[in-house]
Amino acid sequence: MEKKIPETAVSVDVEQQNYVKNLHKIGTTCMLVLLFLTFAPALYVFLILGEFPGWAALGGTFAALCGQEVMTWIMEPVMYFPMIGVAGSYICFTAGNITNMRIPCALAAQNAVNAKTGTPKGDAASVFGMVGSVIVNFIALGVVILFGNYLLSILPEAVKEAFNYAMPAVFGALVIMMMGMMGKKK
Numbered sequence: 001m002e003k004k005i006p007e008t009a010v011s012v013d014v015e016q017q018n019y020v021k022n023l024h025k026i027g028t029t030c031m032l033v034l035l036f037l038t039f040a041p042a043l044y045v046f047l048i049l050g051e052f053p054g055w056a057a058l059g060g061t062f063a064a065l066c067g068q069e070v071m072t073w074i075m076e077p078v079m080y081f082p083m084i085g086v087a088g089s090y091i092c093f094t095a096g097n098i099t100n101m102r103i104p105c106a107l108a109a110q111n112a113v114n115a116k117t118g119t120p121k122g123d124a125a126s127v128f129g130m131v132g133s134v135i136v137n138f139i140a141l142g143v144v145i146l147f148g149n150y151l152l153s154i155l156p157e158a159v160k161e162a163f164n165y166a167m168p169a170v171f172g173a174l175v176i177m178m179m180g181m182m183g184k185k186k
Contacts, residue, residue: 020086027090034094083107084130085123091130097137100167104174105133111177 045051076098081089084106092098109129115122144151152160 023086023090027086030090030094083110083117083122084126085118087123087127088130091127091134095130095134095137100170100174101133101137102130104170104177105129107177111180 077089077093080092080098080103083103084092088102088106092102095102106126106129109125109132110117110122113121113125115125117126
């Protein structure tokens with residue numbers, strides 16, 4: 001006897017496939033535009049100004065970057081995909097700051113709504129957390145660009161010295177958050 005699948009389950013599956021298909025289409029288009037924009041200054045210097053550093057300099061730079069980053073290029077997508085999903089991957093690899101900003105925001109958002117990683121609810125929560133972090137990042141960066149020198153000139157010396165502890169504090173918060181999520185029984 002053949003088991004009949006409810007129509008709602010089939011329509012949800014089709015909607016999910018269409019969502020992921022559209023997500024890849026938009027994400028790939030955005031990534032290609034950003035790739036072009038990344039190379040635009042170099043192309044301007046080469047094509048318009050007529051300057052070229054030489055193939056040896058380009059090859060050496062490429063080799064150094066590959067040697068330094070090849071493991072990151074392989075490991076980061078594999079490690080982070082279960083936490084952030086398809087949409088989160090496009091956001092993270094476009095905006096950057098994955099380990100120290102996007103992942104903590106994604107985990108905090110998932111934790112706030114009691115969502116498990118890898119579920120649709122967890123993916124949605126992580127996307128909202130990461131998009132929020134991108135918006136806050138742009139606003140903070142704009143303030144620093146416009147008023148950074150002035151702000152540094154009026155800060156007391158003790159506050160300036162405290163900036164040396166910012167990175168350890170971020171990693172400490174990440175470790176504590178991850179430990180809290182691992183120890184939490186759902």
